[in-house]
Amino acid sequence: MNERCAVDVVICGAGAAGLTLAIDLARRGITFRLVEKNAEPFHGSRGKGIQPRSQEIFEDLGILDRLFAVGGVYPTERRYRDDGSYTEADSIERNASTAAEPYQQPLMVPQFLTERVMRERLLELGHRPEFGCELVAFEQDDEGVSVQLASAAGTQSVRARWLVGADGGRSFVRHALEIGFAGKTLGVRALVADVQLSGLTRDCWHRFGEGDLLRQVAVCPLAGTELFQIQAPIALEAQVDLSAQGLTAFIAKRTGRDDIQVHAVSWASAYSMNARLADHYRVGQVFLVGDAAHIHPPTGGQGLNTSVQDAYNLGWKLAAVANGAPETLLDTYEQERRPIAASVLGLSTQLLQGMQRGDMRRGRDVHQLDLGYPQSSLALGHAERVGNRAPDARLRGAGGQSLRLFDLFKGAHWTLLGYGVAPGLVSPRAGLHIHLIGAHGEVIDEQGQFQDAYELALGEWVLVRPDGYVGAIVSSGSLQSLEAYLLQVGLSPVLP
Ligand SMILES: Cc1cc2nc3c(=O)[nH]c(=O)nc-3n(C[C@H](O)[C@H](O)[C@H](O)COP(=O)(O)OP(=O)(O)OC[C@H]3O[C@@H](n4cnc5c(N)ncnc54)[C@H](O)[C@@H]3O)c2cc1C
Incomplete structure (x- = not known):
């Protein structure tokens, strides 16, 4: 030993x-x-959606x-009818990004x-x-x-x-x-397999037998690879042949098509949910x-x-x-x-x-953007605003350069943003980045995006946790509670 x-x-x-x-x-x-x-x-595709x-x-x-460079967007879904005709649909919301929420779609x-x-x-x-x-x-x-x-x-x-x-x-x-x-065990078993396959295009997620558990099978081109991912519910006690021949036969049985051929299987699993x-x-x-x-x-x-x-x-x-x-x-x-x-x-x-x-x-x-910790003991201040995810905003540095709020958050530190506050009210300390936002601050909210997202009154402070959630919102008149909070999370003042 x-x-x-x-x-x-x-x-x-x-x-x-x-x-x-x-x-x-x-x-x-x-x-x-x-x-x-x-x-x-591990070499399987498993969790392929990054929210x-x-x-x-x-x-x-x-x-x-x-x-983003190795992955890709989710394709639309092609839902086949029994006669081979199909409809195209999107099962995910495709909203445009906003200043507050720069990412709006899952990435595959x-x-x-x-x-x-x-x-x-x-x-x-x-x-x-x-x-x-x-x-x-x-x-x-x-x-x-x-x-x-x-x-x-x-x-x-x-x-x-x-x-x-x-x-x-x-x-x-x-x-x-x-x-x-x-x-509980949900009484649903499924197969998932990453395969090389011919007979289907790579421009959409092919779905057959929707709504019928015994006939359903979905074949999705896996972004960043030449593989397709096959997913299908299977009977609880079924013996499934996960070889290339077995999967070809399985798809033929479920779709009625013999032109879809699986040539190689790089990973496959049958699992209970x-x-x-x-x-x-x-x-x-x-x-x-x-x-x-x-x-x-x-x-x-x-x-x-x-x-x-x-x-x-x-x-x-x-x-x-x-x-x-x-x-x-x-x-x-x-x-x-x-x-x-x-x-x-x-x-x-x-x-x-x-x-x-x-x-x-x-x-x-x-998308998990609305998840947060408003009930946490680490949430201090306005009940409806603290504990939530801290939104992004596009701002301008006093030097004239454009920047994103997320640029200020990036890294291992806490971030304290004072909105229209007087300088020097909170002592600097290791692990805390303090930025003053306002006409005379180091960061200027030129388009009002910070104010739209955070709805602060002049003289208020917002403390953003290292994991990007709002820890506290306090006014300049209640900085004692902020000081107590900072001590509780290990941020003690040190004179520069
Ligand atoms: C078949 C299948 C399909 C899935 N599809 C999706 C999907 O579509 N979307 C989605 O979001 N999620 C999906 N998931 C779930 C997703 O893959 C998991 O949520 C994710 O992998 C969890 O990550 P993890 O690190 O917690 O655990 P895991 O990825 O399971 O990693 C745990 C690691 O711990 C190692 N380990 C275990 N015991 C020890 C030990 N004693 N000592 C050292 N190492 C050990 C294991 O070898 C393993 O590498 C799927 C999962 C499965 C199984």
Whole structure:
């Protein structure tokens, strides 16, 4: 057994949730190990829809443009009738971007490409997942967690302050903590397969047998690849042949067409849909994120997005506490994220029922832009405005250059915006960027977009959390409450 080495965090699992957390901790200078039991990266398309709110997060993490470059927009749907004729329809809303909400449509990127882009970003920051390294046991005490890792090189013991189980729906960490995973099996089984195929065009999402579970099959060109993704509900006890010949025969049976030929299968799975939510997201020094904490049916493309956003919520809190913020900050992770997963479970189950009827429509509710934490203990001030996602706006710097509010938010810091306030009222401190907006400020709201989005009165302040949610809105007359808030999240004043 190797010597014990200490890190702040051990992240178990290098899927979308584990990689997001690793990138966030890496850019904050927090020490961690990211261990992945598989010997190599997962290569299936699985969660292929990156929702607008996740796009904003990926912009902050420095990978959004790369994802747009490798991915593509969702195509329209072609719904075939039995006689071979078809109608074309859009099942997603295609709204134009606005100043406040720059991303309005899901972006299609197969999950294996998203994760590849994330690993590249992590490498830029000096880290990489340890493949072929499995968490096999752990024990915790008040100060931290001792974890046992097994790899081809043997077993090693690592001491960490925290362990994060980002280890998927069958989570070893969740089981070891004996955390309940309440919910149900939805009585729906499906196949999903990434294939090379001929006989269908790549300009649309081909859907056959809509509304009839025994005949439904959807074939979607996977952006960024030459593959198609096949999805179809299957009978609960059915034996499915997932080879190229088997899938060709399956499609022929469901569509009545023998011109659609599957030539190769790069990944395929037959799975039962579940909707389950962990009873707790934290036990002592151990946390659950992503599918380890909640699993959903794939309808509406929520699983990967919810997982990424869990990690994004937890990352800055772990870093703040590692740097001296009160431990109680970590309690807000479950407080904020568990109700979100509960609502997403409801939404994806509802969409599944729509899909079974053949009328699934994915609207604004799947974009995750309206999710927030207004009930959180971290929300201070105007009840209807705090806790919500902090909108973007186009502004002008006092030097004349154009800039976006999201440019000011980008990075690991908190942002405090004073609207028409006097300078010098809030002391500067490490980890807080203060900007004054107004005719005589360093940032000018030339088109009134900031005011439209935030509706501040002159003399008010808005504090934006590192994860892009409004933490507080206070007037210049109640800066004491802001000071108390800043201390609570580990931002103490230091004279420059
Ligand atoms: C068939 C299928 C179709 C899906 N379709 C969609 C979709 O259309 N849209 C959508 O948004 N989502 C979809 N999802 C869900 C989406 O893929 C997940 O929500 C997402 O992968 C969750 O990410 P995660 O990082 O939490 O977990 P995972 O991606 O499952 O990653 C967990 C990782 O932990 C590793 N691990 C497990 N145990 C250990 C251990 N003891 N030690 C070290 N490593 C360990 C695993 O090997 C794995 O790599 C689908 C999922 C499946 C299975």
